[in-house]
Amino acid sequence: MSLIEARALTKRYGEHVTALDALDLEVEPGIIGLVGANGAGKSTLLKILLGLLSPTDGSASVMGLDVTRQGPEIRQFVGYLPEHDCLPPDASATEFVTHMGRMSGLPAAAARERTAEVLRHVGLYEERYRPIGGYSTGMKQRVKLAQALVHDPKLLLLDEPTNGLDPAGRDEMLDLVKRTGTEFGIATVVASHLLGEIERVCTFLLAIDAGKLLRAAPIVSFTERTGTLGVEVEDRADELAAALMARGLEATADGRAVLVTSPDERRYDVVRDAVDELGLALVRLEHKRHRLEDLFSGEAIG
Amino acid sequence: MTAREPLAARESATGAIYDLGYRAYDGPRLGRSAAVATLFWHSLRAAFGWGRSGRSKIVPWGLTAFALAPAAIATAISALVPFGGASPFSYDNYIFQISIILALFVAAQAPELVSGDQRNRVLSLYFSHALERADYGLAKLGAMIVAVFILTFAPMLVLFVGSILVATDVADALGDQLENLPQVIVAPLIYAVPLAALGLAIAAWTPRRAYATGAIIAVFIVSAAVAGILGEATRGRLADWSQLVNPMVAADGTRDLLVGEPNFESPASRGNLDLWVFGVETLLLSAAATAAIVWRYRRVAA
Incomplete structure (x- = not known):
């Protein structure tokens, strides 16, 4: 059983836009870079794997579970960091991450305990009690990563995790992603249009272009x-x-x-x-x- | 020594992340039902500003106080002036009398529950957790129904408890009043379900909170005004049927049908329509609004 499998996966928006075009995939655990230009279909693929979008045609499975029929089961074990803002400004990081932990099915006490751990892991300290509305972009990205990690997912889907960060923030976020993937052994898919970032953190690379798989291979084979x-x-x-x-x-x-x-x-x-x-x-x-x-x-x- | 380590890590320029070791989570994952329950409680608390800033408590608590005040004052008067005459309020007319407060509560708090999640795109996080899209709408609807129920049940409870306590023979009054208990509980529910569903169905349509509030107020006020004008300007059957435009009248007719006595301040009890017409309308309105909520959250972009 592969971590992620897709068979002739197709997603069309309306008549003319084809985001994914009969994509076939088989991905094993690791830190997987998903690269492609803007509009290549990266976000669409992640959203289909999460069950946020339903495919027009074909099928996909995550950890052997079908994405269209077993969404809630899959999502218990998946953490997702969207590329866009997704945080309520009036809640504090602690409140919000705890709430999201419970939304993944953690009991209340476990959600609180893991929130404290995971916020420390992403490097949020005293500020975690203040409303998120006052955070910098870097801190918000950390909260987004924390809410994706709070329930100890088996698979982490990160959509442009360094979006909007300055160079120092980028470095820290990439280190964090790399450590999460290697030391904690959480399978991670990082979608990015920045090849340099993918090269730094990933062990395996999926390149897609115009909704088709361009190549899937270990990253070293690209840089020989x-x-x-x-x-x-x-x-x-x-x-x-x-x-x-x-x-x-x-x-x-x-x-x-x-x-x-x-x-x-x-x-x-x-x-x-x-x-x-x-x-x-x-x-x-x-x-x-x-x-x-x-x-x-x-x-x-x- | 150990206690000092996090501090040292925080102070160093590069190692902003202190690692206490990531721990895997092996405890229970409670799944979809727990996620829905979490969202329900979270939303119910939010409906009364619980766990939020002081500012967001003003409207719900203020309206609750307004809803309670007539019942509390009437009870206090009958306690102080034992034979001061009949109270202007009964279980039959109280909720209809405060229906403007119910409308304002729904207009203010239904958007509070759902607009922010759409505007801040928190929806994409909810939908990537252990529930289905429709579950989100139904959990919010459940919370809104219970919130409106609390708002309407509280003054009914004051009337109920008050009428027992001010009686000369408390034990005797308790026996008499217990007969009214079904009405005290069911009448608020008959109002809560259609009003909450209608308000939430409107609020789900826009990420803009102010628009949602305005639209809900408009629907309640315009429907009441249209029903009032048609009732005055027309004669006979048309005047009777025109009262169906006002959802408050529909709810009151349903109350009259199922529990309690006619309320002659409401056109439902004054008119010549069979009461089951109002019951059917309340049922259809609630069902249609619920369907609209589910439909909306199945399709909204996330």
């Missing part, structure tokens, strides 16, 4: 070395490229860098000599890796 050597110089990259070609290497200038694609063992020596001969300032030599961005720029990945 390509065999291309990047040579960055201060200027005159095109002269260097020409010099390398004259020495029998395949080289192309790319901005301030020259990309050497020949797998020749002697290429480091050749590059060194050519740079020296032209009197260039060498900034960096690096093995080029695949980048997640390549997924969406249409380049084939090995």
Whole structure:
């Protein structure tokens, strides 16, 4: 039994908008990155898994439970962080998270106890007794994460968890997500359009585009070395490229860098000599890796 | 030493999160019924501003005081002036007399229960917890019915207890008054169900609280005015049937039908229509409003 399974899952809004287009998926536990451009169908997929939306066609299951027929059972074990605001301004974090714990079926005493623990985990202290309306965006995101964690879910669905955060807030939220997934062993799906964030926290990647699955694979397979050597110089990259070609290497200038694609063992020596001969300032030599961005720029990945 | 550690963690710039170790939850998960019960109690408390700011208590408690005042004053007078004449209030006419207070309570508190969840998008969190969309509407409806019941039952209880206590022979009066107990309990319910359902069905339609309050007041006042004008301006059958426009009259006719005696301040008891017509109207109105609430929450975006 997979954590998440989808078979020909389709969601259409009206006649013309197809958010999910016969999507087939099988996902095992881990920290799963769900990437795609805005409008690729990420939020729609999460909402269908939660039973917030019903699919137009096809089927999906979470932990072996059918999303259209067993919604309440699934949702007892799922935590959800929506991308939009979803907090009442007049309640305090403690009141609200306790209430949401009880909405997941926790007894009152357990809900209170776990609220205290989980608010500490996300880093909310004295301010948890004040109304949420006065919180900063960063604090609100933490409350949203806390309410998703309060009932100790087996699956966490996070929709753009770093939305609206400043760089420091982003780092903290990503660390929190990573620790929650790795140390506590809660299977997590992080939807984001920011590939850098996905790369930092996730072990597995689902890429969707226009409602179709582009690729599903462990994240390392996206970032392997390509065999291309990047040579960055201060200027005159095109002269260097020409010099390398004259020495029998395949080289192309790319901005301030020259990309050497020949797998020749002697290429480091050749590059060194050519740079020296032209009197260039060498900034960096690096093995080029695949980048997640390549997924969406249409380049084939090995 | 251990006690100091959280403080140290809070003060450090990077490690804002102090980890006491995340604990898994192995206790009971009470599921859908517990979630619905939680929402019901939470909403009932909210209807009287319980657990909220002092400001949100003013309207419900003020209206409760207004609803109680005539009963309390009448009881006090009959206690102080033993043979001061008959009280202007009876179990039959009291609720109809304070129907404007009921309308104001519903107009103020039905939006209090539901508008914020839509406006702040807390609905998407509720719907991603262990209940179904329709459960949300029904739990809110249950809370609103009980709230209006409390508002109407309280003065009936004052009349009931008062008439026993001011009697010269308390034991004898107790025996007499116990016969009225079904009426004291059922009459408030006959008002509470259609009024709460109608108010909530209107409030569920908009995230804007002020619009909802205005719309509910308009429906109650306009319906009463239209019924009044038609009753004056027309003759015969039309004048009788026009009274059905006013839901307060419908509720009073139903009360007359099921418990108690005619109330000649209400057109239902004065007119020439069979009382079962009002009973059927109350039933249909309650059912249609409940259906509208469920329909709305099945479809509202979350």
